[in-house]
Each structure stands twice: as structure tokens, then as C-alpha cells.
Amino acid sequence: MLLLKLIQSLIQTLHSEGTPGQVAAGLVLGSILGLTPLLSLHNVVVVGLIVILNVSIPGAMLGWALCIPAGFLLDPLFDAIGRGLLLGTPALRPLWTALYNAPVAPLSGFNNTVVLGSLVSSLALGVPLFLAARWGVTRYRATVAERLKRSALYAP
Amino acid sequence: MRVFRWKAIVPLLLLGAVGAGLWLVFADRIAKHTTESVGTTFVGARVEIDRLHLDVPHGRVEIRGLTVASPFEALQNLLQADLLVAEVEPLPLLEKKVVIDRLVATGLRFGTPRLTDGRTAEQSDGLKGQITKWGEQLRVPAVQLATGKISVAQLDPTQLHTPRRATALAGRADSARQIWEAGLTGLGTEAAIDSGARMVERLKGAKLTDVKLLGDARRTLEQLKRAQERVTALERSVTSGISALQADAAGLTDATQRDYAIARGLLKLPGLDAPDIGAALFGSAAVDRFQRALYWVQLGRRYMPPGLLPRATPGPRRIRRAGTTVHFPRVNEAPAFLLKAAELSLSVASRTYAARVSGVTSDPTLYGRPAQASGTAPGFRVAALLDHVRPTPRDTAAASLVGVALPSLPLPSLPMHLEPGAGTVGLSFAMQGDQVRARWTVTSDRVRWVRDSAGAGSAVGDLVWRTVSGIATLQMSASLAGTLDRPELAVSSNLDRAIAERLRTMAGAEVAAAERRMRAQVDSLADGPVNAVRAQIATLGGDVTKRLGAQRARLDEARRALEQRLPGLRLP
Numbered sequence: 163m164l165l166l167k168l169i170q171s172l173i174q175t176l177h178s179e180g181t182p183g184q185v186a187a188g189l190v191l192g193s194i195l196g197l198t199p200l201l202s203l204h205n206v207v208v209v210g211l212i213v214i215l216n217v218s219i220p221g222a223m224l225g226w227a228l229c230i231p232a233g234f235l236l237d238p239l240f241d242a243i244g245r246g247l248l249l250g251t252p253a254l255r256p257l258w259t260a261l262y263n264a265p266v267a268p269l270s271g272f273n274n275t276v277v278l279g280s281l282v283s284s285l286a287l288g289v290p291l292f293l294a295a296r297w298g299v300t301r302y303r304a305t306v307a308e309r310l311k312r313s314a315l316y317a318p
Numbered sequence: 319m320r321v322f323r324w325k326a327i328v329p330l331l332l333l334g335a336v337g338a339g340l341w342l343v344f345a346d347r348i349a350k351h352t353t354e355s356v357g358t359t360f361v362g363a364r365v366e367i368d369r370l371h372l373d374v375p376h377g378r379v380e381i382r383g384l385t386v387a388s389p390f391e392a393l394q395n396l397l398q399a400d401l402l403v404a405e406v407e408p409l410p411l412l413e414k415k416v417v418i419d420r421l422v423a424t425g426l427r428f429g430t431p432r433l434t435d436g437r438t439a440e441q442s443d444g445l446k447g448q449i450t451k452w453g454e455q456l457r458v459p460a461v462q463l464a465t466g467k468i469s470v471a472q473l474d475p476t477q478l479h480t481p482r483r484a485t486a487l488a489g490r491a492d493s494a495r496q497i498w499e500a501g502l503t504g505l506g507t508e509a510a511i512d513s514g515a516r517m518v519e520r521l522k523g524a525k526l527t528d529v530k531l532l533g534d535a536r537r538t539l540e541q542l543k544r545a546q547e548r549v550t551a552l553e554r555s556v557t558s559g560i561s562a563l564q565a566d567a568a569g570l571t572d573a574t575q576r577d578y579a580i581a582r583g584l585l586k587l588p589g590l591d592a593p594d595i596g597a598a599l600f601g602s603a604a605v606d607r608f609q610r611a612l613y614w615v616q617l618g619r620r621y622m623p624p625g626l627l628p629r630a631t632p633g634p635r636r637i638r639r640a641g642t643t644v645h646f647p648r649v650n651e652a653p654a655f656l657l658k659a660a661e662l663s664l665s666v667a668s669r670t671y672a673a674r675v676s677g678v679t680s681d682p683t684l685y686g687r688p689a690q691a692s693g694t695a696p697g698f699r700v701a702a703l704l705d706h707v708r709p710t711p712r713d714t715a716a717a718s719l720v721g722v723a724l725p726s727l728p729l730p731s732l733p734m735h736l737e738p739g740a741g742t743v744g745l746s747f748a749m750q751g752d753q754v755r756a757r758w759t760v761t762s763d764r765v766r767w768v769r770d771s772a773g774a775g776s777a778v779g780d781l782v783w784r785t786v787s788g789i790a791t792l793q794m795s796a797s798l799a800g801t802l803d804r805p806e807l808a809v810s811s812n813l814d815r816a817i818a819e820r821l822r823t824m825a826g827a828e829v830a831a832a833e834r835r836m837r838a839q840v841d842s843l844a845d846g847p848v849n850a851v852r853a854q855i856a857t858l859g860g861d862v863t864k865r866l867g868a869q870r871a872r873l874d875e876a877r878r879a880l881e882q883r884l885p886g887l888r889l890p
Contacts (some may be wrong), residue, residue: 191686197518199638213326213333237639248644255646258628262646268414315341 171224180218186295188218190288192225197233197240202277204272217284229284236283237276244279282311345372352359353381355635360621362446363387363396364436378806379404383701387436388429389446390610395432396600400425405836410652421675426664431454445616454608456601456798456807473836475843477580479573487566491854507869510545513538514876521883522789535884536708542877549870556866560859566854575845581836585829596794596814597807604796607758611747612802615713618689624706626683645680645789653681662693666719671695682706697721710751718744724762732782738792739764754805756798765792 357365368383381402607780633640660675670699673693688705702715724738741762794811
């Protein structure tokens with residue numbers, strides 16, 4: 163059932179009125195929610211951006227749903243990346259020390275290896291994911307979506 | 319296309335307001351859950367709170383019904399508190415730092431019973447496991463008094479000195495043989511003897527005025543003398559070498575004695591000297607006390623480390639991987655946690671006492687002062703100082719209670735336990751770097767001995783029972799000293815001598831038999847290599863000496879023959 167819901171959500175998103183860029187941006191922001199531990203301060207900002215920016219909210223929901231399992235699977239990698247950044251890169255230590263002793267920043271949990279590793283990874287993946295998603299949505303709408311609309315299965 | 323969805327501002331603000339409202343409603347629960355979770359991780363046992371209230375406007379936190387389970391006993395609490403009120407500085411909270419100006423705790427009770435096991439497996443980063451391993455090296459094997467049996471551990475042949483030394487000695491004897499063989503070959507005695515014999519033949523028909531022949535004869539005689547000197551030198555070397563090898567062979571007896579001592583150590587029985595008996599009786603209880611003290615000190619060192627280097631701690635528990643949280647302390651900033659002062663009202667043995675704690679912080683170097691605890695009252699004294707300000711941590715703690723009902727002391731492997739009654743108990747523990755020094759004393763003049771029904775009927779148990787049951791006083795002292803890696807435990811009590819004398823009489827025969835068995839086992843492993851090397855040395859000495867003697871005899875003969883011919887020649 164969950165899989166069917168996901169497929170339904172995917173198709174609805176792809177057929178929504180948003181432009182491919184809006185859908186892709188929504189997917190990217192949603193992927194940050196899915197890849198990083200949800201109860202983190204930066205995700206409040208991400209939710210705010212999803213709501214206030216003119217991005218596809220279904221796209222964001224889809225990105226979130228798709229990336230949650232990926233986040234769990236990639237946690238060991240995120241942990242290693244975060245560890246490398248926090249403990250294995252002396253050049254960054256002044257930055258972490260300044261953030262750690264600044265107001266509010268420590269509340270984000272940036273000094274946790276999984277939080278930092280997953281956030282940096284999701285931000286790094288953001289641009290390629292955006293470009294790939296925009297291209298994919300454009301291609302889908304130009305090819306599959308047109309045929310699907312003409313088929314008897316399609317019920318708008 | 320518009321970038322912003324302006325009409326979403328209001329719903330977003332509403333969402334924020336709802337979020338803030340939910341936080342206000344659930345803040346107490348979230349804080350309670352977080353405190354319980356952090357406390358449980360810290361202590362290594364369950365921390366439970368009945369109710370926690372955050373009074374944000376006044377910077378106060380109230381905790382009611384705090385229960386901290388014991389990390390050591392299954393059904394016992396470490397402490398319970400009726401009420402804790404903390405005055406928290408609000409600004410550091412924005413940096414996720416907790417600075418408590420003042421904490422007042424009332425109704426503190428220790429060692430209360432609980433219904434469920436509050437210990438958590440391998441919390442506190444496995445510290446408990448490390449402490450348990452540390453304590454195992456101090457455990458004194460209990461005398462198998464109840465059964466009268468003496469168990470013997472497996473003797474490991476590689477631990478024995480004698481076979482190892484005998485093998486090494488055999489190697490040295492072989493090397494010596496090779497050297498001496500080479501020496502014998504290099505003496506050149508055959509050539510000298512042949513020259514002597516030829517010269518004697520030439521001299522038989524020689525003229526008395528043949529100067530050349532006379533010179534040759536004198537040179538041959540010199541050659542024989544030098545060969546004799548070489549033989550003498552080699553003889554000296556062989557004699558001293560054989561003596562050294564024989565001395566080493568004699569030294570194998572000492573090695574065997576040491577091996578006997580190793581084998582005796584495998585008997586699961588301390589010596590029947592008074593101090594060993596004391597260690598067997600009270601060592602286990604003493605180690606338990608010292609382990610607990612060490613556990614808290616090590617926890618303090620783990621969570622209150624000296625220095626300002628980044629420090630990694632386990633991340634928060636969540637569905638996703640917890641990861642590691644790294645702290646980056648900086649000079650002139652607030653520590654991540656600081657309890658400036660706490661006033662405690664506590665109950666011990668049905669009496670109420672007051673105590674004070676100050677300077678408990680996660681970053682002692684930032685705070686610059688050691689953590690201290692103190693409490694004094696008639697018959698009660700406790701003081702502790704955890705100085706982690708300097709690079710080498712220094713932790714000291716001492717407590718004493720006078721005239722309180724002391725808990726019963728089980729005596730390992732004995733069918734009885736000791737009820738010390740009202741007495742005095744003292745515990746001190748000091749650790750500087752990895753040097754540890756501790757002492758636990760128990761004194762009582764109204765001791766009661768209680769026979770356990772499970773061990774009834776044992777002859778040795780009866781003997782010990784008869785020995786101690788008439789003793790009404792107890793003076794026990796256990797001390798620990800050394801490094802953490804090599805601590806040494808010493809226990810003594812007024813019971814030791816009495817029990818030791820009785821035990822020596824009773825168990826002496828059995829111990830002697832067990833020792834005889836162990837000696838036989840050592841002998842069976844050592845005798846073969848020892849006898850072989852002794853025979854090898856004896857053979858070597860005889861053989862080389864005999865061959866040298868033969869060479870010397872032939873040289874002497876050749877020289878004598880030549881000298882007999884020489885006096886007949888007239889020298890020019």
C-alpha cells in the first residue's frame with residue numbers, strides 16, 4: 163500500500179501544474195528533510211523555505227518520502243563524513259569552535275557527526291539532484307505524460 | 319513566475335505559533351525525557367523522574383521524585399530525591415549550555431530498594447565492563463573451606479623456567495664444544511710432533527759441529543714448546559668453560575625452586591598466613607567498594623576531562639544513528655555544563671545530614687576550580703575533591719560514619735556471614751594520574767555471626783565457625799595502592815590470626831599433598847631437559863679433557879726425545 167501511495171504521489175506530482183524547476187526544487191528541499199535527522203533546527207528553516215518559496219509542495223513531500231529510507235541506509239556514511247569534518251579536519255576547527263560558542267548555532271546539532279554529515283551531503287547533492295530532476299520531469303511530461311493522458315487509464 | 323509564495327506567510331506564522339504552543343505544552347515532558355536519557359547514559363543505570371517543570375520566566379527547573387538506579391545492584395537505587403530545585407542562567411541555554419547557579423536538593427536517600435533491575439547494559443561507554451575487569455585482577459581466590467577441596471589450575475609448561483634454561487644451557491654447551499673442537503684442530507700439535515720426530519732421526523747420525531742442524535734442532539724444540547703452550551692455554555679455557563657450564567647446571571636447581579613457587583601459585587588457595595586469610599575473607603567485599611569508587615572517579619574523568627581539546631561524546635538516542643557529538647570548548651566561554659553550588663539534605667541510616675557540592679562542570683579548565691563536595695555532622699563526615707583543572711587529574715574522596723548499623727558482610731565460601739552491628743566505617747580513595755591509593759575500614763565491638771543453613775555439615779566450616787563465633791569485635795582494614803594497571807590489595811583483620819592457626823592445622827596436610835602433586839608435575843617437565851644437559855656437560859668435559867691430555871702427552875714425549883739428543887751436541 164505504501165508503495166502504491168508513493169507511485170500515486172509521484173504521478174500526481176509529475177502531472178501537477180508546477181514547472182519542472184519548481185518540482186525539482188521541491189524534491190531537493192524535501193530530500194534534505196529525508197536525508198537529515200528530522201528533529202533538527204535546520205529542518206525548521208527547510209520547512210519554512212518549502213512553504214514560503216514558490217516550489218512544488220507535493221514535490222517536497224515526495225522528495226522527503228523517497229529520501230527517508232536512503233537517509234537510514236546512508237547513516238554510516240554520514241557519520242564518517244561528519245566525523246571527518248568535525249574531528250579529522252584541523253583547518254575547520256576554528257569554525258566549529260566559533261559556532262559551538264555562538265548563540266543558537268549549537269541548537270542545530272551541527273556538532274553531531276550524523277547531523278553534519280547528512281546535511282553537508284544533502285546540500286552537496288542538491289544541485290545535481292535539482293538538474294537531474296528538472297530534466298527528468300521535462301522529459302517525462304514531453305513523452306510519457308502525453309501518452310498517458312491520451313490513454314483510457316488516465317482520469318484527471 | 320513569482321519566487322515567493324507571499325500568501326503562505328500567514329499560514330507559516332500560524333504554524334510557528336502552533337509549534338511554539340506545542341513546545342510550551344510539551345516542554346516539561348521533553349525536558350524530562352531528555353534529562354532521563356542523558357542521566358541514564360551518564361550513570362550507566364536508569365534515571366527516572368516523576369515530574370519535571372520548567373519555569374522559564376524565572377529560570378527555574380523543578381524535579382520531583384528523582385530516582386537513580388544503582389549501576390551495581392539489580393534491585394537497589396543509588397539515590398532518590400524528593401525535590402530538586404535548580405536556578406538556571408537563561409542566556410547560556412541559547413548556546414545549548416546549562417549553567418546552574420544554585421541547586422537545592424531535599425529528601426535525598428541512598429540505597430533504597432526498587433522493584434525492577436535498573437542497570438543498563440554497557441552504558442557509559444562500557445566503563446562498567448572495564449572496572450569489572452580491573453577488579454578481577456584483585457580478586458583473592460577464596461579458600462574452598464566449605465568443601466575442603468583444593469582446586470588446581472592447569473600448569474602451563476611454557477611458564478616454567480627450568481626447561482627453558484636447560485635448553486639454553488644445552489645450546490651453550492654445544493657452542494662450547496664447537497669452539498673447543500676448532501681449538502683442538504688449530505693447535506698444530508701433529509705438525510710439531512712430526513717435526514720433533516724427524517729432527518730426532520736427523521740428529522742420530524749428525525756431526526757434533528753441524529751448526530745448521532743445531533739451529534734447526536733448537537727451532538724444532540721452540541716449535542714443540544709453543545705447541546705445549548697452546549695446549550696449556552686451551553686446557554685453561556676448557557677448564558674454566560666446563561666450570562661455568564657446571565655452575566649453570568647447578569643453578570638449574572634454583573630455577574626449579576622458582577618453578578615450584580609458580581606451581582604453588584596455581585593452587586586455588588592463599589597461603590595460610592594471617593594476611594592471606596584476611597584477603598580471602600574480606601578481599602572480595604573490599605574490591606567491591608574500591609571498584610565503585612573507581613567507577614565514579616573514572617566517570618568524572620570521562621565527563622569532566624582536563625584541557626580544552628575537542629571532546630567526543632555519544633550522540634543523542636534517536637531512531638536514526640546517534641553518531642558522535644563533539645564539543646569545542648573555548649577559553650573565556652561558559653562550560654557546556656556547570657553546577658556552581660548545590661545544597662543537599664540527605665538521609666543516611668535514618669539520620670538527616672546536610673552536604674554541599676560546588677564546581678561540577680564538564681569543562682574544569684574553563685571553570686578553573688576543582689569540583690568539591692563536603693558534609694559534616696556528628697558522627698558523619700564526607701569530603702571529595704575532583705581537581706581536573708590541571709593536565710594530571712587528582713581525585714580524592716573520604717567518608718566516615720560512626721555509630722551506624724553496618725550492612726552484613728558475606729564471607730566467600732564460608733557457610734556464615736557477619737553482622738557487624740553498629741560500628742564505624744570509613745572509606746578513602748585518592749587517585750592522581752593513574753596512581754591509586756584507597757582504604758576501607760570497618761570497626762565494631764558488637765559483631766554477630768550468623769550461620770547459613772546451606773553450608774551446614776562441612777568439617778572445615780564447623781572449624782571456622784567454632785573459631786570465629788566467640789569473637790565479638792571486628793577491626794578490619796583493607797588498603798589498595800599502586801598504579802591502575804598494577805594495583806596491590808592488602809587486607810588485615812583481628813580474625814586473621816585465629817583462623818589462620820586453626821586452618822593451618824586442619825588444611826595443612828591437604829595443602830602439602832597438593833603441593834607435592836604440583837612439584838611432581840614440575841619435576842616431570844623439568845627433569846628430562848635438566849638430566850640431559852647435565853650429562854651433556856659431563857661428557858663434554860671428559861671428552862675434551864681426555865683429548866687434550868693425549869695431545870699434551872705426545873708433545874711431552876716428543877720434546878723429551880729431542881732434548882735427550884740435544885745435550886750430546888756441542889754448541890759452537
